[in-house]
Amino acid sequence: MDFRLTEEQEMFRKVVRDFAEKEVAPSAAERDEEERFDMDIFFKMGELGLCGIPWEEEYGGAGSDFVSYVIAVEELSRVCASTGVTLSAHISLCSWPIWKFGTEEQKRKYLIPLAEGTKLGAFAITEPSAGSDAGGTRTTAVLDGDHYVLNGTKVFITNAYYADIYVVIARTGPKELKHRGISAFIVEKGTPGFSFGKKEKKLGIRSSATYELIFEDCRIPKENLLGQEGEGFKIGMMILDGGRNGIAAQAVGIAQGAFDFALQYAKQRVQFGRPIAEQQAIRFKLADMATRIEAARLLTYQAAWLESAQLPYGKASAMAKLYAGDTAMYVTTEAVQILGGYGYSREYPVERMMRDAKITQIYEGTNEIQRVVISNMLLKD
Amino acid sequence: MKIAVCVKQTFDTEAKIVLKDGKISGDGINLIINPYDEVAVEEAIRIKEKQGGEVVVVCAGGDRATEAIRQALAMGADRGVHIKVNDPDVDEYARAVMLAEVLKEQGADLILCGHVAADDGSSQVPTRVAEILGLPHANVVTKLELGDGKAVCTREVDGGMEVMEVALPAVITCQVSLNEPRYPSMKGIMQAKKKPIANVDAVAVESKAKIIELALPAAKQAGKKIEGEPEDTGKQLAEWLLNEVKVEVKQ
Numbered sequence: 022m023d024f025r026l027t028e029e030q031e032m033f034r035k036v037v038r039d040f041a042e043k044e045v046a047p048s049a050a051e052r053d054e055e056e057r058f059d060m061d062i063f064f065k066m067g068e069l070g071l072c073g074i075p076w077e078e079e080y081g082g083a084g085s086d087f088v089s090y091v092i093a094v095e096e097l098s099r100v101c102a103s104t105g106v107t108l109s110a111h112i113s114l115c116s117w118p119i120w121k122f123g124t125e126e127q128k129r130k131y132l133i134p135l136a137e138g139t140k141l142g143a144f145a146i147t148e149p150s151a152g153s154d155a156g157g158t159r160t161t162a163v164l165d166g167d168h169y170v171l172n173g174t175k176v177f178i179t180n181a182y183y184a185d186i187y188v189v190i191a192r193t194g195p196k197e198l199k200h201r202g203i204s205a206f207i208v209e210k211g212t213p214g215f216s217f218g219k220k221e222k223k224l225g226i227r228s229s230a231t232y233e234l235i236f237e238d239c240r241i242p243k244e245n246l247l248g249q250e251g252e253g254f255k256i257g258m259m260i261l262d263g264g265r266n267g268i269a270a271q272a273v274g275i276a277q278g279a280f281d282f283a284l285q286y287a288k289q290r291v292q293f294g295r296p297i298a299e300q301q302a303i304r305f306k307l308a309d310m311a312t313r314i315e316a317a318r319l320l321t322y323q324a325a326w327l328e329s330a331q332l333p334y335g336k337a338s339a340m341a342k343l344y345a346g347d348t349a350m351y352v353t354t355e356a357v358q359i360l361g362g363y364g365y366s367r368e369y370p371v372e373r374m375m376r377d378a379k380i381t382q383i384y385e386g387t388n389e390i391q392r393v394v395i396s397n398m399l400l401k402d
Numbered sequence: 403m404k405i406a407v408c409v410k411q412t413f414d415t416e417a418k419i420v421l422k423d424g425k426i427s428g429d430g431i432n433l434i435i436n437p438y439d440e441v442a443v444e445e446a447i448r449i450k451e452k453q454g455g456e457v458v459v460v461c462a463g464g465d466r467a468t469e470a471i472r473q474a475l476a477m478g479a480d481r482g483v484h485i486k487v488n489d490p491d492v493d494e495y496a497r498a499v500m501l502a503e504v505l506k507e508q509g510a511d512l513i514l515c516g517h518v519a520a521d522d523g524s525s526q527v528p529t530r531v532a533e534i535l536g537l538p539h540a541n542v543v544t545k546l547e548l549g550d551g552k553a554v555c556t557r558e559v560d561g562g563m564e565v566m567e568v569a570l571p572a573v574i575t576c577q578v579s580l581n582e583p584r585y586p587s588m589k590g591i592m593q594a595k596k597k598p599i600a601n602v603d604a605v606a607v608e609s610k611a612k613i614i615e616l617a618l619p620a621a622k623q624a625g626k627k628i629e630g631e632p633e634d635t636g637k638q639l640a641e642w643l644l645n646e647v648k649v650e651v652k653q
Binding site: 028029032033036039040068069070071074078082083084085089093 | 469472473476585586587588589590591592594595
């Protein structure tokens with residue numbers, strides 16, 4: 022057993038941290054304030070090779086693994102959680118299913134530009150009445166000659182509007198078939214009948230793009246079916262299994278960013294004649310924060326390692342996302358507490374991190390759903 | 403064109419230096435490519451990308467120096483030569499002899515280096531290398547243009563700039579304003595793993611200079627606090643400036 026990263030992963034972490042601090046961090050507060058998504062940052066990530074980390078070089082990837090991928094999401098999220106989730110959704114939710122289930126033709130057409138970072142990807146499963154209960158999908162896809170005709174609405178879609186390529190979950194069979202009547206499709210931006218609804222105004226991750234998708238008699242070529250008809254629910258659930266690694270990494274990054282800031286602050290802030298870091302009340306907070314972050318990180322890296330080793334990782338990724346999400350919320354709240362009034366002020370970054378942390382307990386399956394996933398597996402064994 | 407780049411591994415410029423037994427403690431200190439040498443690596447890669455060729459990275463150092471070479475390879479250099487130096491206290495003369503020996507074998511058309519190392523700041527090694535190899539030399543270059551068998555170098559001189567032409571092969575040292583080094587890409591990092599690094603023993607040479615003492619800068623003194631009523635504090639401040647800081651007052 023060896024807990025060290027490889028030499029390449031260590032070098033990669035340094036590069037991403039450097040990139041994050043120079044290219045992402047300086048505008049993080051401003052983008053949050055303005056709720057502005059910055060496509061240029063995504064293109065720069067593409068140049069750095071972040072957009073296709075785990076995929077083979079023949080598909081434009083870096084030929085690395087899922088551990089390097091979670092390191093990238095973690096390091097980006099340490100300074101800007103919105104940038105972290107942009108990459109996570111791009112890789113785990115859109116590129117991954119094309120890599121895993123796509124035909125050779127689909128991979129050439131879609132995976133390569135996604136991996137090279139010239140095109141941004143998104144994934145659409147959630148609907149107004151189908152959140153945790155994805156089997157209740159109402160968006161329909163009806164085969165008509167050489168095309169599927171899509172109708173319906175998707176909500177809370179990360180990267181939407183700016184993304185060029187969408188993996189969309191829709192119903193191809195009767196409602197009675199429930200999750201067995203669901204399929205996955207690749208839809209390009211600009212397809213007639215595919216438009217965007219309202220931009221979501223959010224508590225946190227405000228500089229990530231979140232929009233509604235609207236399909237009105239949107240005709241997509243039959244060959245854009247991803248996998249087989251009826252496999253969509255399974256594909257969707259598998260996407261979320263891997264997506265949880267990305268969100269766990271995002272949560273670890275947010276927590277680390279808040280911790281680093283609170284630690285520095287505690288060493289410098291003098292009250293009662295000495296730095297507050299000398300007060301046991303603060304020291305014990307710092308110790309608990311650091312310990313939970315480390316535990317969350319180990320769960321996350323383990324889940325990513327399992328995926329890279331092609332071993333089952335569903336339970337591990339659910340545990341990682343559950344624990345890391347709760348850790349991010351806990352650590353950021355404590356960081357705000359350590360900074361006191363300054364923590365509550367938008368002059369300092371920890372309040373943003375606390376707002377950003379909340380979503381990690383909600384998306385890619387709420388933490389309640391994670392407990393359902395984990396307990397189902399425990400009882401099945 | 404074959405370009406050799408000399409890189410030195412130095413302490414991270416942000417690292418907190420701690421002395422232990424009169425020497426800089428390496429414990430927990432991040433090592434990086436000397437930032438000036440990183441500019442030289444970038445310049446070499448840009449020349450290669452423009453006109454083809456090969457970039458060889460040469461580094462004299464201990465075991466960890468491989469990390470510096472790997473980083474240069476990840477940026478886009480083709481192969482590395484690691485001159486194993488176990489004694490960290492070798493002086494500039496010995497270091498230059500070791501590098502020159504390898505550079506002679508490599509027979510590069512152009513040798514690029516940073517103009518100074520961020521750690522000891524001695525600015526000696528590239529000049530000594532040029533001297534040993536009997537090559538033309540241009541220092542602190544801010545712009546480099548290559549022509550047929552020659553290099554036109556714009557250099558920083560006191561209060562202005564100078565344009566100098568040297569015949570190739572030559573040893574040219576880079577100023578940071580020459581370019582902005584790229585981040586190694588993920589793909590570059592993966593490819594660097596497969597690129598060759600030759601390990602060679604350093605040629606036997608005795609240092610001519612020896613460091614006898616290292617000291618950290620004196621700790622910053624606490625500021626002086628003047629308290630009291632404004633008219634009184636003003637007077638105290640003026641007296642302090644005159645008598646203790648010894649500010650010269652010109653009438």
